[in-house]
Amino acid sequence: NAGVTQTPKFQVLKTGQSMTLQCAQDMNHEYMSWYRQDPGMGLRLIHYSVGAGITDQGEVPNGYNVSRSTTEDFPLRLLSAAPSQTSVYFCASSFLGTSGTTYEQYFGPGTRLTVT
């Protein structure tokens, strides 16, 4: 299994440009999430999905869109990039562990985005 893959690894955008960060997982996990990580702060949830066709907002959803047409893919779209969106973005997928009460979460390698 490749696990959780993200592309691109690095990206530089100009203010106002749009782009899509790609995320894919081959573990058949139901749950997928997008986080951003900024210096001195914990990871913050942007959007998440509990299955194909179902998405919901996290803590910091403004300026981002998501869709989940398949179990495997969960792209994150920046509609009009702003310097405040300069960050490292992580995609994660999760499944219910054997205990039945906790979820195991796997993270992708991240995308470092700079908006100038």
Add this chain to the structure above:
Amino acid sequence: KNQVEQSPQSLIILEGKNCTLQCNYTVSPFSNLRWYKQDTGRGPVSLTIMTFSENTKSNGRYTATLDADTKQSSLHITASQLSDSASYICVVSRGLIYNNNDMRFGAGTRLTVKP
């Protein structure tokens, strides 16, 4: 104010030494607490997960403890190795049913192990 506070922010130790990282939280109700290791340029990788009924859990040289009464957790690393150099992130989940929105991440402790 962040609901998960980690200390110290950064730590430098010599190879072979032990160290302890701290995590204090105010998240309520409590469901579980996780410790992740994040190497530079990589995504976080799970080390341990503890529910409220567990007060210690080990993963090789990593031992996590949990005091749900005082809302404190620690991660103890024994006989440190150069490969332990990374950020260690404490994550607390609330509620009994998993909900992505109910996880709170600490800012992490940056550990550097020097030869």
